[in-house]
Amino acid sequence: MTSREDKEAAVQAQSGSAGAGRLYVVGTPIGNLGDLSPRAAEAFRAADSVLCEDTRVTGKLLAHLGISKPLVRCDENVIAARAGALVDRMATGEVFAFASDAGMPGVSDPGQVLVDAARDAGIAVEVVPGPVACVTALVASGIPCEHFFFEGFLPRKHGERVRRLRELAFVPGALLFYESPRRAADSLAAVAEVFPGRDVALCRELTKLHEEVLRASAPALLDEVQAREELRGECVIVVAPPSAEELAAWRAGSGAAIGAPASxxxxxxxxxxxxxxxxxxxxxxxxxxxxxxxxxxxxxxxxxxxxxxxxxx
The missing domain is CATH 1.10.10 (Arc Repressor Mutant, subunit A)
Known part of the structure; x- marks a missing residue:
């Protein structure tokens, strides 16, 4: 057997018999191709087809690895409709690898729909870990990370952003948000309004050549970002945990209006x-x-x- 065949056999052996259908959920780099693990490459080679958000993005990744596989688009617009047929194919023995455009599938992207469907049908699901932008940003920010809460994207409208941030005021840990460069200043404005006394970090272009981590008080960071003509690269916003004094003030000032569990x-x-x-x-x-x-x-x-x-x- 060749070295590549040995690796493919090892990947298949990890989850059961070589003829069993399965789903590999593959973490991919968030910017630096050097972060792609050997195990991720092995999973792509072992798959009959690769499911992905954007065939162009994943096609380039596979080309970098010298791998040629059929690509099936499974973005948020079609994955729910296609999940049933894909699970049926896995039940007959096909092996799929699922990759999002960057990072871990299922973390603020549509991959969880497919994982749920596969597990409900008794299909073997094997996760191949990879980079995660929110955790990378949390560590890079230097903000205390003993506890943290990942929210994903905040609502688009300012009033809804503010309302959601107020609901999160009682979380006893750092808050993590994804944001596009176009809306980063708008989200920071909401953060500065709700949490003016907290430190906040804006992390962008993570693992890339122009990686940048900006950290200051919420109002000062907002001023710095608004003074720029343009931001580039997907962003992660990290908000520091509340102090004991802030928690006490929120509880004293909000009563049941904020944070009380709804029926x-x-x-x-x-x-x-x-x-x-x-x-x-x-x-x-x-x-x-x-x-x-x-x-x-x-x-x-x-x-x-x-x-x-x-x-x-």
Whole structure:
């Protein structure tokens, strides 16, 4: 056997018999190709096809590895519709590797839909760990990270951003947010409004040549970012944990208005209202499931099924 064949056999042996269908969930670099693990390359070689968000992005990655495989687009617009057929193919013995454009699939991207479907069908799922932008940013920021909460993307509208940040005021750890360079200043404005006394870091171009970590008080960081003509590269915002004094002030000043647990009926009503508004605005069911599952801390499948129900009603 050649060295490559030995590696492929080893990968297959890790999860069971060589003829069994399975799903490899493969972490990929967030910017630096040197972070691609040998095990990730082995998983791509062992797969019959590679599922990905953007065939162009993943095609370049495979070309870098000298691998040629059929590529199947599985972005947020189509993955829920295709998951069933893909699971059926795995049940007959096909092996798929799933990769997002960068980082770990399932972390603020549509991969979790496919993982859920595969596990529900009894398909073997093997995760090949890789870089994660939010954790990389947390460490690079120097902000205390004994505890942290990953939110994903904040809402687009300022009022909704502020409301969500106030809901997170009682989290006893660092807060992590993803943001595009176009909206980074808007999100920092909301952070400065809600948490003016906390340190905040903006991390961009992580692991790349022009990696940058800016850290200051929330208002000072906002001023620095607004003074720039342009930001480039995907961003991670890291907000420092609340001090004991800040927590006490929030509790004393907010009473039950902020942080008090809502009833199940109120949470369901709020979710249904958000879904109806999104459907009326023309947002796809898959996009609604991704965004609102983060906002309401629910499984994407739960939101997806409810959105389908409301769409048909």
């Amino acid at each position: 199940a009926e109120d949470r369901d009503a709020a979710l249904r209202t958000d879904i109806r508004e999104a459907l009326a605005a023309g947002e796809s069911v898959s996009a609604i499931a991704k965004r609102l599952s983060q906002k309401h801390s629910l499984k994407k499948r739960t939101v997806y099924e409810l959105a389908l129900e409301l769409q048909e009603s």
